Amino acid sequence: MGRWEPGAGDRLREAALALYLEHGFDQTMVADIADRAGVTARTFFRYFADKREVLFDRAAEMAEKSLAALEAAPATMSTLEVVAAALDAAADLIGHDRELARQRHAVIMANADLRERELIKLAHMSAALADGLRQRGIDDTEASLAAEAGSAVYRVAFERWVDADADLDLRDAIRQSFDQLRALTASP
Amino acid sequence: MGRWEPGAGDRLREAALALYLEHGFDQTMVADIADRAGVTARTFFRYFADKREVLFDRAAEMAEKSLAALEAAPATMSTLEVVAAALDAAADLIGHDRELARQRHAVIMANADLRERELIKLAHMSAALADGLRQRGIDDTEASLAAEAGSAVYRVAFERWVDADADLDLRDAIRQSFDQLRALTASP
DNA sequence: AGCCTGATGTCATCTACTGACATCACTCTA
DNA sequence: TAGAGTGATGTCAGTAGATGACATCAGGCT
Numbered sequence: 001m002g003r004w005e006p007g008a009g010d011r012l013r014e015a016a017l018a019l020y021l022e023h024g025f026d027q028t029m030v031a032d033i034a035d036r037a038g039v040t041a042r043t044f045f046r047y048f049a050d051k052r053e054v055l056f057d058r059a060a061e062m063a064e065k066s067l068a069a070l071e072a073a074p075a076t077m078s079t080l081e082v083v084a085a086a087l088d089a090a091a092d093l094i095g096h097d098r099e100l101a102r103q104r105h106a107v108i109m110a111n112a113d114l115r116e117r118e119l120i121k122l123a124h125m126s127a128a129l130a131d132g133l134r135q136r137g138i139d140d141t142e143a144s145l146a147a148e149a150g151s152a153v154y155r156v157a158f159e160r161w162v163d164a165d166a167d168l169d170l171r172d173a174i175r176q177s178f179d180q181l182r183a184l185t186a187s188p
Numbered sequence: 189m190g191r192w193e194p195g196a197g198d199r200l201r202e203a204a205l206a207l208y209l210e211h212g213f214d215q216t217m218v219a220d221i222a223d224r225a226g227v228t229a230r231t232f233f234r235y236f237a238d239k240r241e242v243l244f245d246r247a248a249e250m251a252e253k254s255l256a257a258l259e260a261a262p263a264t265m266s267t268l269e270v271v272a273a274a275l276d277a278a279a280d281l282i283g284h285d286r287e288l289a290r291q292r293h294a295v296i297m298a299n300a301d302l303r304e305r306e307l308i309k310l311a312h313m314s315a316a317l318a319d320g321l322r323q324r325g326i327d328d329t330e331a332s333l334a335a336e337a338g339s340a341v342y343r344v345a346f347e348r349w350v351d352a353d354a355d356l357d358l359r360d361a362i363r364q365s366f367d368q369l370r371a372l373t374a375s376p
Numbered sequence: 377a378g379c380c381t382g383a384t385g386t387c388a389t390c391t392a393c394t395g396a397c398a399t400c401a402c403t404c405t406a
Numbered sequence: 407t408a409g410a411g412t413g414a415t416g417t418c419a420g421t422a423g424a425t426g427a428c429a430t431c432a433g434g435c436t
Contacts, residue, residue, distance in 0.1 A: 003400065003401045003402075003414075003415080004401090004414070004415065008414085008415090029390095029391070029392090030391080030392070030393090031391090039415075039416090040415075040416060040417080041392090041393090042393095042394090042415080042416070042417080042418095043414080043415060043416080045392085045393065045394075046414085046415080049393095050392075050393075051392070051393090079372060080372060080373060112308065115308060115311070116304040116305060116307065116308045117304060119304065119307040119308055119311055120300065120303060120304045120307055123303070123307055141344060141348060141365065141368060142368060142372060144344045144347075145340065145341070145344050145365060145368055145369050145372060146372055148340030148341075148343060148344060149337060149340055149369060149372070149373070151340070152333065152336030152337055152339070152340050153333070153336075155336060156329060156332045156333050156336060159332075160329060177329065177333060180329060180330060180333055181333050181337060181373060182373045184267060184268060184330060184333060184334055184337070185268060185337070185369060185370045185373040185374070186373070186374065191383080191384080191431065191432045191433080192383070192384065192432090196383085196384090217421095217422070217423090218422080218423070218424090219422090227384075227385090228384075228385060228386085229423090229424095230384080230385070230386080230424095230425090231383080231384060231385080233423085233424065233425075234383080234384080237424095238423075238424075239422095239423070239424090
């Protein structure tokens with residue numbers, strides 16, 4: 001056994017979510033989170049770049065997984081199908097625990113600064129997917145548009161999924177939103 | 189003549205952009221901006237909610253104008269045409285001064301916090317447009333998707349416009365991106 | 377002349393965040 | 407096995423963004 005309990009990062013993540021849920025993001029101080037996790041505020045900032053990032057550092061993993069899925073997609077797929085495959089991979093990561101997703105989403109939606117951070121994470125993923133598409137030889141603007149459209153589809157689908165009363169599969173929600181986008185853009 | 193020079197807000201906006209350009213956002217302190225504008229830092233925060241907002245408070249105007257255009261669009265237009273009309277109105281506001289747009293864009297792209305703020309402003313506009321579409325009786329998810337797709341089109345078109353070597357009309361760039369999105373979603 | 381108002385300044389304070397340095401259980405090596 | 411090295415953490419001091427409370431004062435109103 002080490003000098004300190006291991007897993008400080010996880011403890012900080014859990015403590016932060018709980019406190020943000022209970023008292024709100026603004027009312028929670030970094031020192032509170034650190035106390036609850038049994039470390040000091042200085043340690044918090046060694047694990048997370050800022051007070052918001054504690055809710056988002058797992059997003060990098062999601063971006064990697066979906067990029068990997070994009071790169072693994074067969075060359076015969078259309079651009080949009082490739083993007084859909086990438087989003088499916090992302091959905092697999094979070095689609096299993098809707099309660100956690102709901103809590104996290106509630107916290108984020110309740111605070112403008114957190115919404116900002118969420119948006120830039122999605123934008124980052126979108127940019128990564130666009131790069132991946134370009135690697136496949138897809139035209140520059142088309143790659144950006146496809147990735148951005150995919151990001152929009154994901155946002156809308158996620159919102160619908162997390163707010164849904166009944167059970168709904170995130171992948172299904174994404175697929176439905178894709179179809180709806182196709183229908184939308186089909187009529188001039 | 190009053191006790192103070194009028195137009196403190198405009199002076200602060202100009203001073204901030206100039207200093208952010210010259211030294212970068214992080215290296216610029218609010219006190220510097222205030223000094224240059226001939227006021228104190230406290231006054232800065234009376235005009236702008238935070239250090240970033242000084243670059244973005246005009247965005248509300250853009251959202252209003254484009255929403256107005258959306259509401260004024262004839263009922264015969266398709267959903268996507270309505271969104272395109274709204275974006276045209278937004279483009280009219282900033283499409284005339286590409287040099288200013290370029291400077292502002294350079295400053296924003298150089299800093300992650302500013303990119304975040306930009307994204308939430310666009311998200312706000314997108315949400316407003318989606319609401320406007322719902323008022324027209326358009327289905328909930330379809331409204332969100334159309335607005336998000338429009339936002340994506342705008343982002344991509346703006347980027348292309350602001351980086352373009354030759355003269356390019358922002359409205360044209362938007363229209364081209366819309367066409368490209370249609371082509372993209374036409375193939376399954 | 378005296379009062380009111382609104383924009384600004386001044387001051388105190390909080391809190392996020394950072395750099396520099398100290399500490400100490402654990403590990404590796406001579 | 408003693409001693410050096412390592413890495414995660416604590417401690418402390420400091421910067422800067424942001425906010426509340428109160429003071430100031432030119433210009434307008436009565």
